[in-house]
Amino acid sequence: MATSNQERVQEFAPLENDLLLRAARGERTERVPVWVMRQAGRYLPEYKEAKGDKAFFATCRDVELVSRLTIQPIDRFALDGAIIFSDILIIPLALGLTALNDPGQGPVFADPIKKPEDVDRLNPNFDIIKELGYVYESITLTRQKLKGRVPLFGFTGAPWTLMKYMIENLGAGPNPNAARRFLIEYPAAGEKLLKILTDAIVRHLVEQVRAGAQIVQVFDSSGGELGPGLFTKYELPRLQDIAYKVKQEVKKQGLELIPMVVFAKDAHYATEQLATIGFDVVQIDWTQNPTHARRLAGTKVTLQGNLDPVMVFGTDDEIRHNVKEMIQKFGTQRYIANLGHGVMKETNPDKLKVFIDAVHTYSEEINALS
Amino acid sequence: MATSNQERVQEFAPLENDLLLRAARGERTERVPVWVMRQAGRYLPEYKEAKGDKAFFATCRDVELVSRLTIQPIDRFALDGAIIFSDILIIPLALGLTALNDPGQGPVFADPIKKPEDVDRLNPNFDIIKELGYVYESITLTRQKLKGRVPLFGFTGAPWTLMKYMIENLGAGPNPNAARRFLIEYPAAGEKLLKILTDAIVRHLVEQVRAGAQIVQVFDSSGGELGPGLFTKYELPRLQDIAYKVKQEVKKQGLELIPMVVFAKDAHYATEQLATIGFDVVQIDWTQNPTHARRLAGTKVTLQGNLDPVMVFGTDDEIRHNVKEMIQKFGTQRYIANLGHGVMKETNPDKLKVFIDAVHTYSEEINALS
Numbered sequence: 001m002a003t004s005n006q007e008r009v010q011e012f013a014p015l016e017n018d019l020l021l022r023a024a025r026g027e028r029t030e031r032v033p034v035w036v037m038r039q040a041g042r043y044l045p046e047y048k049e050a051k052g053d054k055a056f057f058a059t060c061r062d063v064e065l066v067s068r069l070t071i072q073p074i075d076r077f078a079l080d081g082a083i084i085f086s087d088i089l090i091i092p093l094a095l096g097l098t099a100l101n102d103p104g105q106g107p108v109f110a111d112p113i114k115k116p117e118d119v120d121r122l123n124p125n126f127d128i129i130k131e132l133g134y135v136y137e138s139i140t141l142t143r144q145k146l147k148g149r150v151p152l153f154g155f156t157g158a159p160w161t162l163m164k165y166m167i168e169n170l171g172a173g174p175n176p177n178a179a180r181r182f183l184i185e186y187p188a189a190g191e192k193l194l195k196i197l198t199d200a201i202v203r204h205l206v207e208q209v210r211a212g213a214q215i216v217q218v219f220d221s222s223g224g225e226l227g228p229g230l231f232t233k234y235e236l237p238r239l240q241d242i243a244y245k246v247k248q249e250v251k252k253q254g255l256e257l258i259p260m261v262v263f264a265k266d267a268h269y270a271t272e273q274l275a276t277i278g279f280d281v282v283q284i285d286w287t288q289n290p291t292h293a294r295r296l297a298g299t300k301v302t303l304q305g306n307l308d309p310v311m312v313f314g315t316d317d318e319i320r321h322n323v324k325e326m327i328q329k330f331g332t333q334r335y336i337a338n339l340g341h342g343v344m345k346e347t348n349p350d351k352l353k354v355f356i357d358a359v360h361t362y363s364e365e366i367n368a369l370s
Numbered sequence: 371m372a373t374s375n376q377e378r379v380q381e382f383a384p385l386e387n388d389l390l391l392r393a394a395r396g397e398r399t400e401r402v403p404v405w406v407m408r409q410a411g412r413y414l415p416e417y418k419e420a421k422g423d424k425a426f427f428a429t430c431r432d433v434e435l436v437s438r439l440t441i442q443p444i445d446r447f448a449l450d451g452a453i454i455f456s457d458i459l460i461i462p463l464a465l466g467l468t469a470l471n472d473p474g475q476g477p478v479f480a481d482p483i484k485k486p487e488d489v490d491r492l493n494p495n496f497d498i499i500k501e502l503g504y505v506y507e508s509i510t511l512t513r514q515k516l517k518g519r520v521p522l523f524g525f526t527g528a529p530w531t532l533m534k535y536m537i538e539n540l541g542a543g544p545n546p547n548a549a550r551r552f553l554i555e556y557p558a559a560g561e562k563l564l565k566i567l568t569d570a571i572v573r574h575l576v577e578q579v580r581a582g583a584q585i586v587q588v589f590d591s592s593g594g595e596l597g598p599g600l601f602t603k604y605e606l607p608r609l610q611d612i613a614y615k616v617k618q619e620v621k622k623q624g625l626e627l628i629p630m631v632v633f634a635k636d637a638h639y640a641t642e643q644l645a646t647i648g649f650d651v652v653q654i655d656w657t658q659n660p661t662h663a664r665r666l667a668g669t670k671v672t673l674q675g676n677l678d679p680v681m682v683f684g685t686d687d688e689i690r691h692n693v694k695e696m697i698q699k700f701g702t703q704r705y706i707a708n709l710g711h712g713v714m715k716e717t718n719p720d721k722l723k724v725f726i727d728a729v730h731t732y733s734e735e736i737n738a739l740s
Contacts, residue, residue, distance in 0.1 A: 177714055184680050228657070229678070266594075266657070268657070287594060287597045287638070340597075
């Protein structure tokens, strides 16, 4: 691994816009940084043109194409961060599940987890460079091409969310609650699967940092449905583990310490806990009132979020009004503006620009007054 | 309408078990009443046998069969309430949408709402007895057959949830956020649709009470995704309207005043508000901590809920432990025990019995101590 690292690590250009990293570390910022979840994606005509008919997972593996897709929104908008184009389901694939279809095209896995013995089929000791090296190459190439314009995010799915997708097999018809039920019916196998995933996630994040990621986000997109009992028992300790182990390993390898973001969507009940387990930033979805979230999270973490993605379908004036209200509620410090979930594929890019520009305009205005 | 009412209203046997109604009205109860959402359904072998191959919407229209299905769980378990077997989507059908498939069998509507002008296609002044008379006949027949063993619930979907289903057309492939987007893109048409639905819901609830329903529940199953801003603006005033108008109309017609329950699933942010808009009972989903929900709701409403439906897949001891903890948190007064969502079709009825019996056992134990 040391060799491949030395091969990969490059001299990167100095960072010109460090607003997002400063906000994540709790340093003072002159305006609120902004980025958008799924900002490299289907709502952009240039994305559709560059990707063409190429399948989704194949696109993720095409290093040059990934770097181009990642930079497209940076060229178009005044964003303060880029996020590597990739997918959370590449970890289940690396663990040995077989892709049947791309996400959104039917059941994703040919061999989802159904029974405890299916967990034993997985290969926890997979060769991470062989299986996921394309992600790290993409990160290095993208960071080179970015030339320090903005910092680059790496990311991963969280253990529970990956477990849910491996069991419920997205697109294979309704299978609601099957993963949560698995935890209750087969707690030992559930724990085992979560541990395998946690270990893979830690390795995947560390490799992304080694390759050049300057901040990372953990997406627990289905976190909310666990409810306070199961979330506290099964997921929270693992999220804490991930923050601790990634930072420890990054330090051990002499890499630069990077801020970490956690997003447990719909886990309104866990905001207070999520602010105390080693992450620098907690992403808030649109169903939480920012004032309430700040009260729960305290002042020792940065908050990120949370405009409802449908709000960018409003008029320009409505978008600006909503952005202003959002910034007033979150405040201009220890805050990174974002939507409360990924940008929708039907979004008009010009409307997203109104959102992004309004964050800069209003936060500078408010800061100038204070 | 007065005529059809006189035809339908019957002498009903006096109520033997009024525990649930007393809890709903805030009167003291010697033990905690319990019922289960979707208690008449696919997890019961006798349901599958009685329904056979009959289509779902056709089953809803078969008055004799509906009464049998409704009473099946009452015969099997020590439940404190029955709920009429029906569906929330019958109101969109009454308004003029065409059923293409049964729920779960593909897209439900042949003609979902896509554009503002589709709202004008609806027939708000539909003949409610002609379109939905089978529900009221089923309620009257079921109440006769119940002979006062337990009170009978009527129910309806909430305006927003029905609007969402009419736009996103369940089973027609992923169409996430389309209804919420409709509210932002076409606010006037959205308001109009919500008003049409609210009026239909009020009429449907009043007719159910006239037919013999002793308590009614409003299911806002998709309430949570609105988030605090849209929920407060669009849905909360309509829920308040429903509670007010149904009670007013029931009083005007000289019918017995019935308690009303509201369930806005995932609307964690609205618990405090939901407790103050005229409903007697607020159902809590499993993602809310009962202690927290009680603090938000205050002591002037009854709470209902909230064990995670997957918890009945645990061992008998685990189920009993979870029930005990739930009752300790909610307290034994102003409380109706239930799951936090509908019972799952894979549920073992014997396990559900453990849940139901444990509610009675532990609440009597706790009450005996106090």
